[in-house]
Amino acid sequence: MQKTITVTVNESVETHQVQSNQTLLNFLRETLDLTGAKEGCNEGECGACVVLLDGKAINSCMTLAVEVDGHQVTTIEGIGDVDRPHPIQQAFLKNQAVQCGFCTPGTILTAVSLLAENPNPNEQEVREALAGNLCRCTGYRQIIDSVLAAAAILPKGGGQ
Amino acid sequence: MSLPQLEYCQARTVEEALELWAKKTKARYLAGGTDLLPQLRAASGTQLTLVDLKQIESLAKIGQAEDGAVSIGAAASVAAVAANATVRKRYPILSDCCLSLGSYPLRNRATVVGNICNASPCADTAAALLALDAIVVATSTKAKRRIPMVDFFQGPGESCLQAGELVEEILLPQATAGGRGHYGRIARRKSVDISTVAVLLSVLPKGQPRHRLSLLSVAPTPLRVFEAEAVLDERGPEGASQAAEIARASCTPISDVRASAEYRRDMVAVLTERGVMTLAQSMGG
Ligand SMILES: Cc1cc2nc3c(=O)[nH]c(=O)nc-3n(C[C@H](O)[C@H](O)[C@H](O)COP(=O)(O)OP(=O)(O)OC[C@H]3O[C@@H](n4cnc5c(N)ncnc54)[C@H](O)[C@@H]3O)c2cc1C
Ligand code: FES
Ligand code: FES
DSSP states (O other), X not given: OEEEEEEEETTEEEEXXXXXXXXXXXXXXXXXXOOSSOOSSSSSSSOTTEEEETTEEEEGXXXXXXXXXXXXXXXXXXXXXSSSOOHHHHHHHHTTOOSSOSSHHHHHHHHHHHHHHOSSOOHHHHHHHTTTOOOSSSOHHHHHHHHHHHHHHSOTTTTO | OOOOOEEEEEOSSHHHHHHHHHHSSSEEEESSOTTHHHHHHTOOSSOEEEEEOTTOGGGGOEEEOGGGOEEEETTOBXXXXXXXXXXXXXXXXXXHHHHTSSOHHHHTTOBHHHHHHTTOTTOHHHHHHHHTTOEEXXXXXXXXXXXXXXXXXEETTEESOOTTOEEEEEEEOGGGTTOEEEEEEEOSSSSSSOOSEEEEEXXXXXXXXXXXXXXXXXXXXXXXXXXXXXXXXXXXXXXXHHHHHHHHHHOOOOOOSSOOHHHHHHHHHHHHHHHHHHHHHHTTO
């Protein structure tokens, strides 16, 4: 079954025909060519597919594209780029929190969502928020340090 | 694995949702989809219609209801319930149970009502909702009824909801406000893993019984152990090991990939005693 949806993705208004069984993750990657969000497990376990829906981190592999009709989605492409990286991205670079990078978009968006809600988290709160973002290479120390470092310099409100 | 073909529709009101469900050959209500969508990947057969409840404004609310109760609407996310100021103040054990469910992104999407409608023996929010004598308000095209939480679960994946019946809200009664609790939860990982066994012991400021003991993942449904509660009401912390033995005897766990039945039974006893001791210490007695 097909349906037409209109969704704001990274501030651009997108109107597309989608299949009712298409996940938001698949829509972002295959229809919009935004390949920052990754498919790790496709069942909610790994966090590689995390994007922001109306500002909050969600797993896009467990959300249908038709469900986000009328809403706002932010992917890593909308957070910052090589020329103007987001403070959390800068902190990841500075603290060497990226190796293969597969987990990085989801982890950074989870952190953006956390810091918007709680601009001054302690280490435990960061650990709990990131518990659903698995990383196979870097190790969590550098990732947690990066989020805490970004929190220290970000203006209140998470800098979205 | 990709999702099977499906039809998707959005309801704007509860009445519309009930009608849409009734019109379709095979329909399911959709809340956060964190149980439903992974389940659908494994399913086959006739095409399913998903009736999305998230656009129904009246279901989004968390707030005051009649008789001093607090209402949790069917579209309220687990994260929103955990963070709600009234819930944190009056029903902190529900907030605790919410925060042990899944991951942070998952809690932003998953709902408390979806957690109980899925009727898993490990449903984290059920531990608190059972202890709080919560009431499930369910509506069908014929009638609206109030189901006490203790009667809600029938078996693994099975609630007492009739075909097409929709849960509108869960009510937390005023009488059980103000309790404190200890949620002992064993899982293979600290987060993002369903419990291998979990025990919630809570003490209410008033009410009968004052102690409440709920067990997860050790029976076909989440369980209250009334007999152990009566022992704790009567004997206080002295009754810890007797209550623990009653709890152990009242569960009927299975052995699976997570743990053996024996381990689960032992842990029910250990976590019950630990709950009694922790609560006694925090009350300074
Ligand atoms: C990676 C992962 C980790 C998880 N960890 C946990 C965990 O630690 N603890 C835990 O308890 N659960 C866990 N879950 C399960 C799930 O996330 C929860 O049960 C969640 O609360 C379900 O809510 P939902 O809104 O997503 O439900 P949905 O998937 O939308 O619905 C669940 C079921 O309830 C029905 N339903 C929904 N709303 C209504 C309504 N208003 N009236 C009637 N029927 C309705 C649906 O038709 C469906 O059958 C996990 C899931 C995943 C994928
Ligand atoms: S791909 Fe969505 S959580 Fe793993
Ligand atoms: S950097 Fe490779 S998975 Fe995290």
